Amino acid sequence: SITIWSLSPQRNAMRSYCCFLLSCYPDVPTVSPWGAPIVWEGTFDPEEDFRLHHERGTVVGISVFAVGKYLSQYLLPFLVSANQHFMPGLKCVIYVVTDQPSAVPSVSLRPGLTLVVLRCPSRTRWQEISMMRMKDLPELVFPLAKEQVDYLFCMDVDQVFIGRYGPETLGDLVAQLHSGLYPWNKTYYTYEQDPRSAAFTPLEKAHYYYHAAVFGGTIPHLVNLTSSCLRGILQDRSKGLEAVWHDESHLNRYLALEALPSKILSPEYCWMSWDWFLWLKKPKMRWAQKNYKNMRS
Template sequence: MFTNNWGKSGRKKYCLFIIFIICLSLLFIFSFSWHTLENSEWHPRAMFPCKAVSTSKASYLDLDQLKEVKLQRMLYEKPETLKPPRSDVLIMTPWFAPIVWDGTFNIDILNEQFHQRGVRIGLTVFAIKKYTVFVKTFLETAEKFFMVGHKVNYYVFTDRASEIPNITLSEGRHLVVLDVPSYKRWQEVTMRRMEIIRNYSRELFINEVDYLVCVDVDMRFNDHVGVESLSNVFGTLHPGYFGASRQYFTYERRSQSQACIPSDEGDFYYAGGYFGGTVEEVFKLTNHCHQAIMTDKENNIEAIWHDESHLNKYFLYHKPTKILSPEYLWADYGGSPAAVKRRRFIAIPKDSQIRNK
């Protein structure tokens, strides 16, 4: 209790002192809290990070420098809202990924968009051992039909670089021969593709191209294959199973394998001979599949269809943003369904012993 000697003046000074101490404490608490928040992932500036430009990982995207992609005046038939371009096939997945069939796209519009973006495309193939005999036909037909008019790098992985032919390429297109080891078993060769594509995605592709298309070399291009096929990550319906029920898909069913898909799951059966996407997404895909393959190897198990089995497992839980119809990877399985109006990329008949030569 205050004494009379304290007086009104003393009590006033005491109150001001207390207020000062309280304000100083609040200021300290606020400063400390803000510093902590600023360095956490919840800080307002951290909640909306800028995406790094792909060509320079240390820089950040300047929104004022974004390039406008504006189509030129073009004449084409008006799309009809109530008349879908194809009613005989599924053209959209339940997760809104388009399925690309003949008649479902306008290539002139797409070409204009991709040209304005200056997109660069990498095409990877593996020509191991005697598979080098397919490279000449592969490249010659690619020059006629694959991404015509766009910038393309052909990446040929081989253990026999001297056998890769020198093909005259169109302007803006380049052949890059990359040395890789061979393996005794063709199964090992095909599974190692995931590891090799992963490694080169990180070390080379990320600096040279925007999209990667990963295909088999024992094929020939037979019709247009263009930018309509490109997306963040895409797969291709297997020509032998695109009309089959889930129960007939040849997924890996053994629970011991990392590629195992339960019998009550699965959207489509994807072919291992044609997949791709942006370099970043292909890196994630191949890295995941390679790690799963290595885990299986440690457990002495090999998936029934090798890397294709792991690819199907990946696409089950990492849905592709676009799916290509069997037009983009055709092989004659005893018939030519009416739904497949164009055969764009076709398997070449080969000696069954060539894998072991």
């Protein structure tokens, strides 16, 4: 009641604290030091981006790996949600890369969205499944994608679209801010710090920590990215090394030292599965809940 609000000092303090959080939390950078836009809700006009790409007839691809247990666990919700929220109104192709093509669920897709299933080798170590995407992408996906799509996103499968993920995200080389790390100081970023590793990234050379769950761009840019990352992964292997966050460490080194992204996606485009501040944001995709113990055994 009104008396509680006006009389209780604790409640008043709480309210000013909430107003403080509200006023400072959404104040985020919208452009990187080298001029790349950082796409947050409110920084773009969805209608204008759509009109432009619709007129051009832009075709957008997603590649998603679903190997072993991850197929039955995550693929169906990923596809169903992409069908609903990914680039509505534009032509799209989803490349599912799997070791079990016959187990890919059949989903009824909107007109203009096609599914292409590609077979990859089954690998035993999960680190290999994740890292060898840098080998399978250029070998299996890019040869088709370069004929079929204008832009391609390479995505983890353990996530679901929950809001409109539109053409404001398209660019030559697109990277995703890691939603778990972006509010923190650079010293918390998990770049590889062993100078013997090809993924070694000195803190002072890097700006952001990117999430390997989403990266994208045009095929020539992605060819450079995957070949550089794969080279690093294989070089480490020959020395008996493995980077702390596997392919993600190599991706971060590449995007910090070799090619700066031309567009950066805010954490709204790959939000954590839990978060207290969710009500302040307009997330378009979220991580699936996962049981690490069960999935990594």
